[in-house]
Amino acid sequence: PARFLNRTRQAGWLPPSLMHRVLTTLSWARKIDRFTMMDSFSLELVNFDTQKMETPDIRGVEYQKGTLLGTEIRAYLLNKWDGLCAYCGKEGREVEHLTPRSRGGTNRISNLVLSCQACNEAKGSRSVDEFLAKRPAVLKRIQAQQRASLHDAAAVNATKTWLVRELRRFGSPVETGSGAQTAFNRAQQGYDKAHWTDAACVGDSGAAVAVHPLQPLLIKSMGRGNRQMCGTDRYGFPA
Numbered sequence: 001p002a003r004f005l006n007r008t009r010q011a012g013w014l015p016p017s018l019m020h021r022v023l024t025t026l027s028w029a030r031k032i033d034r035f036t037m038m039d040s041f042s043l044e045l046v047n048f049d050t051q052k053m054e055t056p057d058i059r060g061v062e063y064q065k066g067t068l069l070g071t072e073i074r075a076y077l078l079n080k081w082d083g084l085c086a087y088c089g090k091e092g093r094e095v096e097h098l099t100p101r102s103r104g105g106t107n108r109i110s111n112l113v114l115s116c117q118a119c120n121e122a123k124g125s126r127s128v129d130e131f132l133a134k135r136p137a138v139l140k141r142i143q144a145q146q147r148a149s150l151h152d153a154a155a156v157n158a159t160k161t162w163l164v165r166e167l168r169r170f171g172s173p174v175e176t177g178s179g180a181q182t183a184f185n186r187a188q189q190g191y192d193k194a195h196w197t198d199a200a201c202v203g204d205s206g207a208a209v210a211v212h213p214l215q216p217l218l219i220k221s222m223g224r225g226n227r228q229m230c231g232t233d234r235y236g237f238p239a
């Protein structure tokens with residue numbers, strides 16, 4: 001009988017390729033903490049904070065003012081639609097309401113797609129069903145894509161959830177931010193794009209940081225050799 005389904009894994013198990021990211025980060029957090037006594041952690045948790053985009057008034061001054069929210073929504077749509085118009089497939093930059101505002105459509109992310117200016121004007125104040133009445137295939141594709149989530153983010157999210165939980169054990173506050181928030185913070189302060197300036201601009205605390213006198217500490221992860229218990233000769237026999 002098949003014996004491959006009788007293996008159990010601990011809850012929250014991560015594949016080794018992802019686990020090593022968690023462990024490397026944790027061991028460096030421990031090393032740096034020993035010398036500098038870090039008082040808080042800021043971690044970029046997701047590319048786009050879809051929960052905040054759905055309910056923009058939950059917290060945060062920038063979200064209430066709408067500047068960061070607008071940036072985040074546009075960045076999310078550009079990513080989701082690959083910068084292409086949902087209706088015609090040409091390059092698009094407009095944030096487009098499926099059900100228009102004048103007909104009771106909301107600003108929720110589920111009502112928004114990306115479109116080009118021509119399609120945006122052609123659609124006018126019609127709903128998407130009316131606009132695409134003669135192009136049912138396009139309508140179907142848009143509805144399918146609205147339902148689809150960002151699957152590729154799932155593995156990364158699993159890693160980050162692990163990391164947040166482990167960092168909390170240090171006892172210092174752990175704040176989290178979205179990638180779009182990082183980009184917004186960096187742009188507001190006029191810093192050049194680099195991995196380390198991005199790292200400095202993560203989260204709410206990243207809205208006001210002085211990076212210029214700083215130098216990044218660059219860390220290179222090296223393998224530790226292979227995991228084979230016994231080497232083989234060139235014919236595959238144990239050496």
Ligand SMILES: [Zn+2]
Pocket residue numbers: 085086087088089090092115116117118119120
């Ligand atoms: Zn178009």
